[in-house]
Every structure is written in C-alpha cells, then in structure tokens.
Amino acid sequence: MTLPALKKCDAGPAVAELKTLLGERLSTAAAVREHHGKDVSYHEGASPDAVAFAESTEEVAEIVKICARHAVPVVAFGTGTSLEGHIAALAGGVCIDVSGMKAILEVNQADLDCRVQAGVTRKQLNTYLRDQGLMFPIDPGADASLGGMTATRASGTNAVRYGTMRENVLGLTVVLPDGRIVRTGGRARKSSAGYDLTRLFVGSEGTLGVITEVQLRLYGIPEAIAAAVCSFDSLEGAVDTVIATIQMGVPVARIELLDAVQMDACNRYSSLNYPAQPTLFFEFHGTEQGTREQSEMVGAIAAENGGGEFRWETLAEARNKLWQARHDAYFAALALRPGAGGWPTDVCVPISRLAECIRETQKDIEESGLLAPIVGHVGDGNFHLVYLIDPENAEELARASAHNERMVMRAIAMGGTCTGEHGVGYGKKGFLLAEQGEAVAVMRTLKQALDPQGIMNPGKIFSA
C-alpha cells in the first residue's frame, strides 16, 4: 500500500540529545533505520531518523521525554514482524527498539503468572517455562516479542481455547507520551477496580505509549496432548466440522484450516505428505481420558462431514513438526511462486458465516486470477490469506488490493471484523472506519487526551 502523506518532523535536535544519553546505542545508520521502518508485510516502509536501543523502562522514559520536548514521533519496535505497516515511521522520528529488554522478571508458578520485559519473545518465554511445567500459549506465526504481541492484540492457533492477548495480559508497565511511567492492572485474576487501562493499551499499536513490561497469565502444560490431521473432500465439509465442534462446546485447543492450495504448499515446503485437499489440523489438551473423549467426538463430527481418517501425531517430535509447518505456512506460500512478494491479510466473522465467507472469498480469488492460499484459525472464525504478487506488476497489486477490499467489506457485512489478529497499522485504517463508524471518533478523543502532541506512532489505526 502507498504510504500515507504525513509531514516529516525535524528530528535533529532530539537525535543530538539522544546521542548524548545513549552513545553507541543510538544509531543513525541507513541500514539500521531502514530495517526498523519496514515490517514483514507488503506495505511500504518508512525509515525513522534514528534508532534508540533501550535497556530499561526508565531509559525508555528518558527517550520519550526528549522526544516529547521536541515534538518528535516515537515508534516502538519489538521484532518487526507486524503485518499492516505498524512500524513505518510515517513522519520520521525515533524508533525505540526494545528487543534488548529480554529479562524474565518473575515467574509465579503457584499463581500461574509471570512478568517479562517487552523484548522477551514467545519462544524464549516458553523455553524458560518448560522445566517448570508451564506454558504461554499465544502463538502468532512469528517468534514475536511479547510487547509487540500486546500492542497488536495478537493471537494464533491456541486462541480458541486460551483466548488472545486480550484475555492473557494481566497488567502492563507503559511509558506514556509525556514520559510518565504507569503500571496498570495487577496480579489478581479479576478486579473491578476502575477503568480497564490494561485492555486499552492491549491493541493500541504504540499510539498511546510504549509498553515496557507485561504481566502474563500462564497455564500448566497439559497432562496429555494429542494432535491429528484430517483431510476433507470439500472446504465446506471442513468448515462445517469446525462449526459443529465449537457449537457443541468441545474444548479443542487448536483447529486450523488449510485450503488445498496451502496444503500443497506446506507439503512441499515442510516435507509433509498429506493429501493436497482442504485439511484440518487439530490439537486436544487435557487428561488422557479427556483428550480421548474430545477426539472421539470430533472424529464423529468430521466423519459426518466428509472427513477422512484422523492421522494421529502422538510423538512430541511429529507434533512439533506439524505445528512448525503450520507456522511456516506463510513461507510455504511464498515458495509457491519464486520471486513473488507476499501480502498477508486477515478477517474474522461469526462462525455461522464462516463457510459462506471463505467460499465467496475463494471464488473471488479464482475469478480475479490471483494466487492466494487460505489458512485459518477457524475455531475463532478467523482466516488469513496471502496474495502472491509479482512486485514488478502494478496491475496485479491493484487486483489483489481490490480483492482484499471486497473480502474485508464482506466480512464486515457478515457482522465480522476487518482484522482478527493482525491489527490496523496504516494498511487497514479505511476499513476500521467502515467497521466501527462513530466509535473511531471516540478512539481519536482518547488518543488526543493521552497524546495531545500526536507523537506516538502517528498515522496508525486512524488518521489524526
């Protein structure tokens, strides 16, 4: 997508002050700046004037104070794996890279919670937790930072059972646009104590402050985990299986859909050998007996909907390979068309409309002459596709863009949302307005109140 035209700031004086504060941890090198202004999406990047590598909440606060004094924009950076142009420095300014803030500050095993710095990634945390029998289940495709996952209200394959970042962030430390440090929420499992500031910052995409610490809910690693793969004659059969499973209240941990194109891509990329058909990946968590019961119930539903045999992956190694393949679906898709660029997008609809929404989207892909495999966290009604586009071909991009617009507007018309888990960035601002209407004016009022200078990640979520 073309960059929104924002007036560039004069960052010079702020950068000079930051250099004094940070020394070598303040970079103005072109390659560093470019890397920090472009995420992994198809959206055009925009380099900040400088990148500050912060090491503590207090240091982030000092950096923000300097930027605030000079009215210079601030963009927070975790791993740069966002998908809607979130980190593009549209008005220039300073990128605060928190990837060095990697301390796991506390793990409270008895209370199933922990506190981490914003730069800790989900894999780092899970590796650390494993020996204690604990896990943090939210898993976007990338090994994203927990600060970034909080900022975009990320989710992933486990959300159908464990919820998203919305349900799993208990509290935050945030540096406000004026440099004040504020702690929100707490360790109690529930609270009626005042406004829910935690959830206001979850999903605010760096536009209200910089998240520096996250208090997270944890879970015990289940006694039993069973994964299975089931191929279907038709996409409808697969989706109807999902709908019936959710409606019956079976507490599945994961249900992932791959359409025939995507399954074929994953077979090639990840050396799997499933039929190149619409496919569901399942995972069941619980006791031995409970997972057996769940899988029998779902097996019966699948059989009624044209599903084949369940192929069980009982060994941890095979299971990990399966889910790694699922997480690599994006790269598998890219490999379908060497040299092509990938443009991932997502929507989420009420589950009763899911089959219809995917079917119409797929038909529209064919009619548009596009290559765009579909994968989905279908237990939540959420699905993704990635357009595989020749970067030299403007007409093809325009066709993908038109398709994306039709898909998003279709999802909204079905009572859904323009993004289930990728966020708005600058790529979906127009769709947010179409979806939320007057509510966007309320969001703007909140933004204006907390960030009157408009320095926090300007041009994202909505226009000023």
Add this chain to the structure above:
Amino acid sequence: MTLPALKKCDAGPAVAELKTLLGERLSTAAAVREHHGKDVSYHEGASPDAVAFAESTEEVAEIVKICARHAVPVVAFGTGTSLEGHIAALAGGVCIDVSGMKAILEVNQADLDCRVQAGVTRKQLNTYLRDQGLMFPIDPGADASLGGMTATRASGTNAVRYGTMRENVLGLTVVLPDGRIVRTGGRARKSSAGYDLTRLFVGSEGTLGVITEVQLRLYGIPEAIAAAVCSFDSLEGAVDTVIATIQMGVPVARIELLDAVQMDACNRYSSLNYPAQPTLFFEFHGTEQGTREQSEMVGAIAAENGGGEFRWETLAEARNKLWQARHDAYFAALALRPGAGGWPTDVCVPISRLAECIRETQKDIEESGLLAPIVGHVGDGNFHLVYLIDPENAEELARASAHNERMVMRAIAMGGTCTGEHGVGYGKKGFLLAEQGEAVAVMRTLKQALDPQGIMNPGKIFSA
C-alpha cells in the same frame, strides 16, 4: 460511609424539559427519588432531583442531551443492587432508570451470542435461553440487570471457568456524555481492530456514558452438571484444596468457600443441614465422563487436605436449592443478628496468598469483636465478608471501617486488588488510589476527555 461533599446542581430547568419529553415517565416523587439514590450497601444514599424511566437508546440519548445542555449530572440505574454507593446522586441531577428496557433483541444460537437491552436481568435472560439449550453464566448474588453488571464488571460463582463480564461482553451500545450514540465491539470472537472501547466501558460505573445495549457471549448448557458439598476441619484445608485444584488446571465451574459462621447462617436461613464447618461448594460442568473425572481428582485433593466425604447433589432441584442458598448468603448473614445492618465488602488476591489473607482477616475479625461471616469465589482468589452492624452504634461502624481498611490494604500488599467484583463506587475511592497510583491519573484524563463537564455519575471511582 459518609457522603463525599459535592456541590449540588440546579436541576430545575433540565427537569422541566424532561417533563415535557417524558410526561408521566419523569418522576420527582420523594419516595421514587430516594429509592433510586440508595443501593443495597451500607453506604449512605443521595436522591437525584428526578428519575427518568427510559424506554429506548434514542430516548436515553435525548435525556442525556438535555442534561448535558444544562450541565446536570446523570446517574444510570438498573436494579439498584450495587454495593459501593454507585447510584448515590452525590450532586443531585437526573437518574435514568433503564429497568423498563427489557427486550432480548437477538439470540444467535449458532454463534453462541445474544444482544439485550440494558434492563434485562440475568435470570430473565437465562429463563429465555433455557429452551434453546443455552446459558449466560455470570451470576452476581442479586438478579441484577445486564447493563449494571457490565458497568460494575460483575462476576459471581462461575467466573473461575467462564470469566467475568470483562470476558463475556462482546460489544455495547453506549450513550456518551454529549448524547451521541456509539456502538463498540462486534460479533466476531476476536478482533484487533482499534482500541478496545468495549472493555473501557465495562467497569466504568456509569462515569463515561450510559450503557443501553449489551452483546453477550453465551454457552451451551453442559451435558452433565454435578454439584457437591465438602466440609473441612479447618479453613486452611479448604483453601489449600482450592489452590491445588486451580494449580492442577482442573476446569471446575464453581468453587465457593463458606466459613463456619456463614455455613451455620446458611443452614438456618435456607433449611440446609450441612456441618457448621468451613465448607466448599463445588460444581463440575462437562460430559458425564469428564465431570466424573474432574470430581474424582478434586475429591482426592480434598481428602489430602482434611476434607470429609463429598455430598453429591445430583438432582437439578437439590442443586438449585444449594446455589440459591449460596446466593442468599448475604440475607442468611443478616438473619444472624436481627436488626443489624449489613456492610458487604470484597477483595481479591493471587491464589497463593489466599489462605494467608483469609486467615489474617478472620483473626482480625475476632480481635476486633466483630460479627462478619466470610464467603468467597475462592477459585479466583476473591472473597467477601459482610459486617453485621448495629445501625445505632457509631463506634461499631468505626471498628468495621478500620477492619475493612486493614483487610483491603493487606490484599493490596499481597499483590491483590481492593475489589474483585463489587466495584469502587464512592466507597473504595481511597483504596483505588492506594492500589493503582499514577494509573488513576490516567483514568482521570480519559474521564475528562469523554466527559469534560463531569456530568456522568460524578464522584464515583475517583474524585474530579
């Protein structure tokens, strides 16, 4: 608690305009005003100048516009069952009673959601849903309105499994302080589309707008429900059973604690015949096999902690009697001391501190010479007590107040919160500041942005 001193408004001109708009649905009768300014807590009430009985969102918007034009306070009223003085019209003004807005607007059985007007009560909704095999599990003691439950971020006995209003409100219709009508959220199960306005209004206690419609998540009525009662030699044994159950990840639906005093009170009030000992009420939801497995696991934990036999209540009638007794615990407590007034309060702590917090609180009750039975939604770390106070005895009230302060500060010191589910109202404003610190300043900034005249339920949650 003594009423905070707020300057009374001059509501005359607004009331005259409202009379023209609403006719007989605008009351200035003293008895009506008094009823609408006093909740069921021990906190002193304050009557509004008039009560407007609204019938639609549009009408609420008209009423708010008139009040806004005259800078007259607005207090929303559902069933008046709040517990921290939430509905006291501290500066006078107009109470908007939405209890007549009782329409269930839609039930989407396939998507497990519904939309209701704010005056629908939880029991009304569940009666309506039962034939469709659906339920809405959030159950504060009173048969509260869903608008009020949203406004106070209520929960109840099922929260350990199903979450609170925070997790179960999908979207809202809200009349803003200037009379604009805004819809937040949507029907998709997850979304990354912009700021989470829904959760900003959940728990805002009428200080940011008037909630007129609520979109709720629903659940299928479980295939099997099993309830059991287990008595313990000691409070510690009961609490340790809860802690181990949660830590093992057993998906219990309800775990309620009653201390010996409360159990005795419930036996008398609800004609039960359980031992007057520390007692846990359990409920298990799932398949036949799943509930059996859960109950066996918990039974084993209880036995290790000095618990007696599980007394099973398998018939729906006996189960309903059990839970009605639990919901009537407040009235049972009141009956322990005829003529006494009841002052309910609640805190919530990380579960690892629960036994210690309850033990110290109980010891402090004894040392303070107070009568205050303890009940708790202990699976969440949340417990309540009700001080039974001679209304003529100021010294006794002061002793209870001092005890409450010690208990709340103890909970905060343990990483907990000043209120798990009752809210702040005007009764816990000081404690909110002690708990949340600088975050309260952020809350004030948001309030000022959305309600610059300060007309929405003034004097609640924090001082202006």
